[in-house]
Amino acid sequence: MTDLNSSNIQAIDSAHYMHPFTDHKGLAEKGARIITKADAIYIWDSEGNKILDAMSGLWCVNVGYGRKALVDAASKQMQTLPYYNSFFQTTNVPAVKLAERMVKLAGEHYSHVFFSSSGSESNDTNIKMVRHYWATLGQPERKVIISRNNAYHGSTLAGGSLGGMAGMHAQGGVIPDIVHIEQPYHYGLAPNEDRDAFGLRAASWLETKILEVGADKVAAFIGEPVQGAGGVIIPPKTYWPEIQRICDKYGILLICDEVICGFGRVGKWFGSQLMGAKPDLMTFAKGVTSGYLPLGGVVIGRRIAEVLIEKGGEFNHGYTYSGHPVACAVALANIDILEKEGLVDRVFNETGPYLAQKYAELAHHSLVGGAESLGLMAGFVLMKDKAKHINFDEAAGVGMICRGHCFANGLIMRAVGDRMIIAPPLVSTKAQIDEMMALIHLCLDETLIDLQKLGLMD
Numbered sequence: 001m002t003d004l005n006s007s008n009i010q011a012i013d014s015a016h017y018m019h020p021f022t023d024h025k026g027l028a029e030k031g032a033r034i035i036t037k038a039d040a041i042y043i044w045d046s047e048g049n050k051i052l053d054a055m056s057g058l059w060c061v062n063v064g065y066g067r068k069a070l071v072d073a074a075s076k077q078m079q080t081l082p083y084y085n086s087f088f089q090t091t092n093v094p095a096v097k098l099a100e101r102m103v104k105l106a107g108e109h110y111s112h113v114f115f116s117s118s119g120s121e122s123n124d125t126n127i128k129m130v131r132h133y134w135a136t137l138g139q140p141e142r143k144v145i146i147s148r149n150n151a152y153h154g155s156t157l158a159g160g161s162l163g164g165m166a167g168m169h170a171q172g173g174v175i176p177d178i179v180h181i182e183q184p185y186h187y188g189l190a191p192n193e194d195r196d197a198f199g200l201r202a203a204s205w206l207e208t209k210i211l212e213v214g215a216d217k218v219a220a221f222i223g224e225p226v227q228g229a230g231g232v233i234i235p236p237k238t239y240w241p242e243i244q245r246i247c248d249k250y251g252i253l254l255i256c257d258e259v260i261c262g263f264g265r266v267g268k269w270f271g272s273q274l275m276g277a278k279p280d281l282m283t284f285a286k287g288v289t290s291g292y293l294p295l296g297g298v299v300i301g302r303r304i305a306e307v308l309i310e311k312g313g314e315f316n317h318g319y320t321y322s323g324h325p326v327a328c329a330v331a332l333a334n335i336d337i338l339e340k341e342g343l344v345d346r347v348f349n350e351t352g353p354y355l356a357q358k359y360a361e362l363a364h365h366s367l368v369g370g371a372e373s374l375g376l377m378a379g380f381v382l383m384k385d386k387a388k389h390i391n392f393d394e395a396a397g398v399g400m401i402c403r404g405h406c407f408a409n410g411l412i413m414r415a416v417g418d419r420m421i422i423a424p425p426l427v428s429t430k431a432q433i434d435e436m437m438a439l440i441h442l443c444l445d446e447t448l449i450d451l452q453k454l455g456l457m458d
């Protein structure tokens, strides 16, 4: 690599770098956008363009870019103890402190934390842990895990199997004993039904599935409090309390995948705290370090921890980087920032409601259906005819058209099919939310003109 100009890097990129979730032929034709630096809620590319990152990277940069305290925490820990494992009866101070701190944030219901380096690994851990729990209690046949269509629980074989993404299941296959129910997507599935009534009906699909599988074979139900990668699907408020009731009724373990909703995204430390659920296990990753270093894990409820510790013997599971001291030190510094700057409360009391108000106004746009937000995550679907609830033909790729306008105008907004979603850093101010909204309006107008030109509007 001698000459590091952009086209050179793009050529080397397509020659050697296999990207995640990418169509490489398409990418090679266009060339990847090279991101070179970042500060607060903005990123810059190699052409000098400044872009408002309304996706917090991949839902993770909760405290924003350029936070020196996180850099210092990593540097200090690297100089003291850059690595040691937690196998063979050893431990390290940052991991211990972080476990204690997370249990405090999670509440009385929880006692322990298991660490990994990602959300996917954490959900693999969950599968093994719930099955080991039931086997320890003499019910090894309780193996089935119920998940939901359009859920995202990671990309390892087990994580992808838990998820409800058909495209992922189609490549590489799935592991057995995982079944799916329909997602609680009110606007997409039953826009004319009363929202709360739909929430109860969507939760009842869990009970139907439990009875179909046999309650004595079901180990756990897993769900994201708000589905993220599926397109920011915010369930009706009746949904989670009813899911909890059904899990309790059949003694089934509840796993909340908090990888996106955790660490302030919805205005509480964990999404389930807002939703009225008390999961036995909570998956975390992403926002725990604001993405500065890879870290994930599972917060473990007392019900499970007690059984595993008292009767479970050795848990034959773990990762080289479980409890990595540098990642844990960064997580502690990240939590310090969230607390000192009151970011979680600010999302709950101020910026979350402000974004909700702005999203309600967005609904006036002729393309926008089902615009809603919770905390600092928000979505809407591009509609061909809102009044008649007619979607665009999937093949038309209108989400990608809209996303293209966003990129061109200096805004990162993600397209999930025709759903357009954002999850900006929690440090975003009201003025920055205004800036985002102005860009969103502009991009919607430009998208509408394109769609009219393409003859896609009636």
Ligand SMILES: *Cc1c(COP(=O)(O)O)cnc(C)c1O
Pocket: 059, 117, 118, 119, 120, 121, 152, 153, 154, 155, 224, 228, 229, 257, 258, 259, 260, 285, 286, 296
């Ligand atoms: C991103 C994500 C994961 C996977 O996390 P990785 O760190 O990419 O393995 C799991 N669950 C949810 C809800 C996620 O958003």
